[in-house]
Amino acid sequence: MANLIVTDLTCEYRTNPLGIGVRRPRFSWKLEGGRRGILQQAYRLAVAAEDGDFDRPIWDSGRVESGESVLVEYGGPELASRTKYVWRVKVWDDAGREAASEPAVFETTLLELSEWRASWITPAASAIDPQTDAAFLLRKSFRVKGGVKAARIYATAAGVYELYVNGQRVSDEELSPGWTSYQYRLQYQTYDVTELLKSGDNAVGIHLGDGWYRSGMGFEQLNYKYGDRRAALLQLHIRYEDGTEEMVATDASWRAATGPVTYSTIYNGETYDARLERKGWSEAGYADDDWAPAETIDLPMDILVPQENWPVRVTETIRPIAFFVTPAGDKVLDMGQNMVGRIRFTVEAPAGTTIVLRHAEVLDKDGNIYFGNLRFAKQTVTYIAKGEGKETYAPRFTFLGFRYVKVEGWPGDELPLDAFVGEVMHSDMPRTGDFSCSDERVNQLQRNIQWGQRGNFVDVPTDCPQRDERLGWTGDAQVFIATALYNFNGGPFFTKWLRDLKAEQRADGGVPFVIPDVADGHSSSGWGDAAVICPWTVYRYYGDRRLLAEQYDSMKAWVEYIRAQGDNEYMWETGFHFGDWVALDAKEGSYVGATPLPLVATAYYAYSSRLLSEAARVLGRDDEAAKYGELHARVVQAFRDEFITKTGRMASPTQTAHVLALAFDLAGDAAPRIARDLNDLIIENGYHLTTGFLGTPYLCMVLSDHGYHDTAMRLLLQDGYPGWLYSISKGATTIWEHWDGIKPDGTFWSDDMNSFNHYAYGAVGEWMYRKVAGLDMDGAVPGFKRLHIEPLFGAGLLSRAKTSHLSMYGKIETAWSIDGNRVQVQVSIPANTTARVVLRGAAVEGLSIDGQPVGAGGSYPAGVQSIAATDRGVEAEIGSGEYRFAYEAVNLFRKRYTTSSRLLELLTDERAERAVRRHMPHLFGSPSLNFLRTSTLRELAENGMSRVTREMVERVLEELAEEK
CATH class of the missing domain: 1.10.260 (434 Repressor (Amino-terminal Domain))
Incomplete structure (x- = not known):
């Protein structure tokens, strides 16, 4: 028998994290072991000092009889600030084997506000105009003794910044400190700069741009939402081998200047004049006598929080696939992919040569580059050459959404493709999921969904990355979060964003439309419900009870806000609502679908009250679980009384009305009738949908759940308008905001609101994972500890599909193929989990596992705990490992003969x-x-x-x- 192995140790979702601010961190690990059915029986966690002396641990849990291996909380004495700890875990499995992990580390940051000695600094207003568009350069020279043991910088900005030590960029992180609700919370970063310091003279430099802090964000395009002066905050701690420490901090002794970035904003882009570069400005020995002094300003310190989110990084580079000249005479690059990030180029040109890059997503019907959907956003990068040989440049303090780039001013008649590279930027979330099948159009859809998520998860879950918006719309986030967490590890991402939501929540419990809140308005149903749906979904995917507990008061406040609206506490019939946004059944000139707003609002009221009750139960708040369970029951009854007829039909004939009643379990005994009517509505419309932002995410799911998987599949595979594959037929490489963003005749839906990278309709990805490929979790156990594998196959329209998801326990994989009536299903279940596998259309007598017939004798292969016949086929209870099931299907696809x-x-x-x-x-x-x-x-x-x-x-x- 192979040895048991403990692997992939993480602390607070991260591998060897630097600068965590969690006082009681949580540890996770995975098991491997060369046999099936591995279950952890016990663990022993130990945390030691930096020297890794586990003979004298800071904390030793002792042997704990438990199967927990995800987010297990530290239980020792209080941790010290700015301290590295070493930890390891020993486990025992159900076969009596034991294994110890290799050591892992984590390091704390400044755990007390009082530890901040630095001051906020900015160039002196008497020397440099605080309102200048130019980015600031801030620098400080200092001396270092020999024998540096460790050096850490703790830094942040009112703006966005790049950090340099002795002329070298400190980190590959971009757009730090990210975008939070700055008036309440501002992230700071921790950097290990030990190897960048040298004995003697040293220098540190900060390049400081506007970023989200001072750019005109939101619909009003107002600058200075958070403040009118950029500033930086930095503290460098140097620890020597002899045990002494020194600190360098931002104060009035720093020097300041402007540099080559003469303009930068989020929406409009960046201007860079290379002739204004200050060579060596962040190096020791640089002459800064002609620089201006810095001055300290009074910005709050109590809003500082350690880095929570995955940092934004360049995660991929792509080369343009073509250069062409449009009918209008423009020189244009085609990147081959609608991407988010920036272009880096290398050019050799005379001094003063001005090169302008304008970024756009699509071409119009005549083949010209199309800027209309950007609205007021310029998405323009301007570079002025210094004329000193080859020059390489990429913008620093902005990001752009584009596939096509119009280039002006380039020397020569053609654009050399090898001079340009696209740098893809987004929050650097580990990828955890994928899906593919026998239809390449659907595979392209999956790629579009993931590209859309990458492009719109730039520190906040934005609605679009190209126009003058890029806001954290709550409605978009809640409909997509389940798909998002299949695709990428979003634990830290949503933890940070939900803390902003809680901070911005109104005193009465109302929730702004966008988080961070830079728009005017709050508390639409389906949007404010993100306060409940998102923390619950994070709990479901990762078993994160701490975040659920942290957000519980916010969840409750939202439900109580709804309850206080209008005269009937069990209905929501008042206020402004987006409704089923951009649904196709909307009246002419309206964005709001035809589904009555009170129906939508009351449906979401019921759903959020149910989830709140379940959250209370998970957290051991039994009284509140019962209270909100009763509220949920009353809201459901009110919904039925108002919106479902006595004969069991929906009073509103829209697809979305039927979908929400089924998705949120509001229909009761009428569910079969309502599901049948929904199916009829879809078929009657030629297998086309009419749903918008709130109906679409659940549409295929409820069809499959209620026996109409064939209709759901036809919806997925519909390549005519409207449908997911229509945009594929038009060459889309990301998800569109509108089903007909580009119409069949090549014209555009509208200039007003027509993003071609807008992830909401990509929520169908969850259904593809869960129903088509069959990779799901048990509803009663969070975090994929208990799996439910039940592929519904392709209704005869697909011949194969496979998917994978890297859960906190390990990689889960499912794959199936059908040849005639012959079905093969392969699954891979990670150690320390179990699964129920449902094989549709199978019979026990005809089933084989790993090539061996099961038969009726009851002798099962290793790892298989039980096999039983059901009305759906065969159910098998299995432990971890890889399995191959094969059988001849019986009545696999439902047939209905008609006229x-x-x-x-x-x-x-x-x-x-x-x-x-x-x-x-x-x-x-x-x-x-x-x-x-x-x-x-x-x-x-x-x-x-x-x-x-x-x-x-x-x-x-x-x-x-x-x-x-």
Whole structure:
């Protein structure tokens, strides 16, 4: 038997984190072990001082009989500030094996506010205009003794900054300190600069731009939302081998100047004049006598928090795939991918040569680069050459959303592709998930979803990365968070953002539309509900009870805010709501879908009150769990009384009304009828959706959950407008904001609100993972500790699919393929977890595992705990390991025979077609007709059609009979 191994040690989601501010950090680890069915029986955690002497540990948990291996809390004495600790874990498994991990480390930051000795500094106003557009340079020379043991910088800015020591960039992090609700919370960063210091003269430099702090953010384009003066704060601690310490801190002794960045904002871009570079400005010995003095300013210190989020970094580089000249005569680069980040280029040009890059997402129907959807955002980078040979430049203090780049002023007639490289920037979240299948269009959709997430997770979950918005819309975040956490590890990302949400929440419990709040408005249903849905989802994916407890009061405040609205505490019928935003059933000229706003608001009220009750139960608040459970029941009853008829139909005929009633379990006994009606609405619309931001994320999920997976699959594979694959057919490489951002004739939906990188509709990714590929977790156990594997296959429309997710326990994988009736399912279950595998259409007698027939004898392969026949097929309880299931499917795909084939025959007869046009005009001029004409009789028979369509077909037949 292979040895047990403990691997992948993390502290607060990170590997060997530097500068954590958590006083009781949490530890996680994974197990590997060369056999199936591994379960941890016990662990022993130990934390030692920096010297790693575990014979004299700071804390030793002793042997703890527990299967916990995720976010296990430190239980020792209070940790010291600015201290490195070494930790390890020993585990025992259920076979009696034991294993000890290699040591890992974590280091604390400044745990007390009183430890800050630095002052906020900025150039003296008497020497440099505080309102200048130019970025500031701040520097300080200092001396270092020999024998440096360790050196750390703790730094932040009112603005965004780059940090240098002795002429070298300290970190590859970009746009630090990130965007928080600055009036309440400002992150600071910790850097290890030990290797950058030298004995003797040294220097530290800070390059300081506007960033989110002073740029005009939000719809009003107002500068100085947080303050009108950029400033920096830095503290360098040097510890010597002899035990002494020295500190260098920002104060009035620093020197200040402006440099080559003459302008930078988030929306508009950056201007860089290389002729203004100050060579060696952050190095020791640089002559700064002509620089201005710095001055201290009074900015708050009590808002400082250690870095919480994954930092923004350049995570990938891509080369342009083409250079071309547009019909309008513009020289344009095509990056081949709608990306977020910047262009780095190398050029050789005379001094004063001005090169301008304008960034855009798409081309118009004539092939010209299209800037209309940027609104007021300029997305322009300007570079002025210094004329000293080859010069390389990329903007520092902005980010841009683009696929195409218009280049002006480049020397020569052509743009050399090797002179340009795209640097992709986003919060550097570890990638944890992927999905692929037999349809390459769907694979492109998956890539688009992940590219959309990367481009919009730039420190906050933005709505778009290109126009004059880029805001943390709460509604977008809550509908997408489940997909986001399949794709990437978003624990730190959402922890930071939810703390901002809590900080910005109003005294009455209302939640701003965007977080950080730079817009005017708050508390729309489906948007404010992010206060409840997002912390609950993080708990579900990672088992993070601490964040749930931390956000609980915010969750409760939101539900109580809803409860206080209007005269009926169990309905929400008042206030402003975005509703089913940009739904296709909206009235002409409106962005709000046709689903009644009180229906949407009350549905979300019910959902949030239910999740609040469940959160209270998890946290041991039994009284409040019962209280909000009762509230939920009353809201559900009010919803049914108001919005579901006595015959069990939705009072509102919209797709979204049906979806929300089913998704939030509001329908009760009427659920089968409502699901059938929803299915009819979809088929009646030619397998097209009409849903918007709130209906779309749940649409395929409720169809699959209620027995209409075939319809959900046809929705997914619909490449006509509207549908997920329509944008793919138009060459999309990210998710669009509107189903018809580019119309079939090549024109645009609108200039007003038409992002081509807008992740909300990418929420279908969760359904692809959970239902198509079948990778899901047990509803009663968080964090993928207990798995539910049940692929629903492709309704005969896909022949294979596979997916993976790197959970906190390890990598989970599922894959299936179908050849005729032969089904193969492969799963990989990480150690210290178990799974229920449901094999649709299987029979015990025909099932084989790893090539060996199971039979009816009850003898199972290693790792298989039980096998049972059910009405869905076969259920197998398994432990960790890799398994291959194979069987001949029985009744795998539901068949419904209707008059569809008769309708197809009618459409081949000119006289009959006239009758169909009279009774079914919606078919003509829509993809429905093409679907009917191009589908085989078998496909039509299998997919059937709605009751309404059948009735109309019968009327057509009756009319034809009468004419005869």
